Amino acid sequence: MKLIHITDTHLVEPGRRLYGLDPKARLDAAIADINRHHADAELAVVTGDLTHWGEVGAYRSFLHTMNALCLPYVVLVGNHDRRIACLDVLPAAPRDGHGFVQGWRDTRRGRLLFFDTLDETSHAGQMCERRLAWAGRALADAPTDRPIYLFMHHPPFEIGVHMMDRIALAERSAFAELIKLHRTRIRHLFFGHVHRPISGSWMGIPFSTLRGTNHQVWFDLSPDAPHLTSHEPPAYAVVLIADETVVVHNHDYLDSSPRFPFSMPGVAERTFALGPPPEWQAR
Numbered sequence: 474m475k476l477i478h479i480t481d482t483h484l485v486e487p488g489r490r491l492y493g494l495d496p497k498a499r500l501d502a503a504i505a506d507i508n509r510h511h512a513d514a515e516l517a518v519v520t521g522d523l524t525h526w527g528e529v530g531a532y533r534s535f536l537h538t539m540n541a542l543c544l545p546y547v548v549l550v551g552n553h554d555r556r557i558a559c560l561d562v563l564p565a566a567p568r569d570g571h572g573f574v575q576g577w578r579d580t581r582r583g584r585l586l587f588f589d590t591l592d593e594t595s596h597a598g599q600m601c602e603r604r605l606a607w608a609g610r611a612l613a614d615a616p617t618d619r620p621i622y623l624f625m626h627h628p629p630f631e632i633g634v635h636m637m638d639r640i641a642l643a644e645r646s647a648f649a650e651l652i653k654l655h656r657t658r659i660r661h662l663f664f665g666h667v668h669r670p671i672s673g674s675w676m677g678i679p680f681s682t683l684r685g686t687n688h689q690v691w692f693d694l695s696p697d698a699p700h701l702t703s704h705e706p707p708a709y710a711v712v713l714i715a716d717e718t719v720v721v722h723n724h725d726y727l728d729s730s731p732r733f734p735f736s737m738p739g740v741a742e743r744t745f746a747l748g749p750p751p752e753w754q755a756r
């Protein structure tokens with residue numbers, strides 16, 4: 474099964490730029506690339522910060538772009554989103570009985586669980602009592618013979634980038650206690666928020682996240698590092714799920730660096746490799 478993971482698209486009102494970049498144009502390019510190369514994917518999941526300021530016009534702009542995607546997709550909310558505007562404009566937003574943007578989807582590889590970690594008063598993540606209770610039921614009700622995949626905006630642990638750790642999930646202890654009860658069935662955790670390509674494991678659960686499609690967060694682990702954004706390249710992830718593996722490819726879809734074969738017929742391999750780069754192929 475192939476999935477697409479997109480995150481932190483940060484759309485603004487049409488025609489505006491954000492930190493010097495055009496978020497809609499960059500999302501348009503991601504969608505075109507996915508349609509061209511991954512039309513066989515089963516689903517795309519956008520893990521929040523769909524817009525930068527939660528404006529209705531920005532959600533409409535997001536919807537306009539996503540309407541071009543040739544796959545079904547699900548959206549989650551992040552700290553830059555506004556729940557009601559998101560739910561009003563985007564049919565791809567799941568909704569639970571309390572109005573939170575969360576739900577699940579069963580696939581032939583198991584259950585995908587989507588959590589709402591938005592706190593509209595803070596950039597930190599939140600899992601209030603009602604959402605923790607919902608998550609507990611969703612995990613307990615999942616078929617016991619099928620794996621589970623988690624999707625959320627905020628990481629439920631610290632990643633070492635100081636300024637992002639200050640706005641991670643606030644209730645991470647309570648969330649960890651809940652997840653511990655089910656961790657043997659959870660194959661992977663996908664999140665956004667940090668605008669960085671990171672992978673590892675948390676309580677034995679593999680995780681991955683990736684750059685957003687607009688701006689990024691600069692990599693600096695020093696405790697007094699300033700909170701800097703950057704124009705590092707945007708990415709989306711292609712997730713390949715099989716019986717024994719979950720493989721996550723991060724793809725810098727706007728990369729335009731030279732690409733060419735490792736060898737050329739009639740030229741000694743060493744001579745070719747040590748020579749000047751050949752004219753790179755038009756894509």
Ligand SMILES: [Fe+2]
Nearest residue numbers: 481522666685
């Ligand atoms: Fe973000």
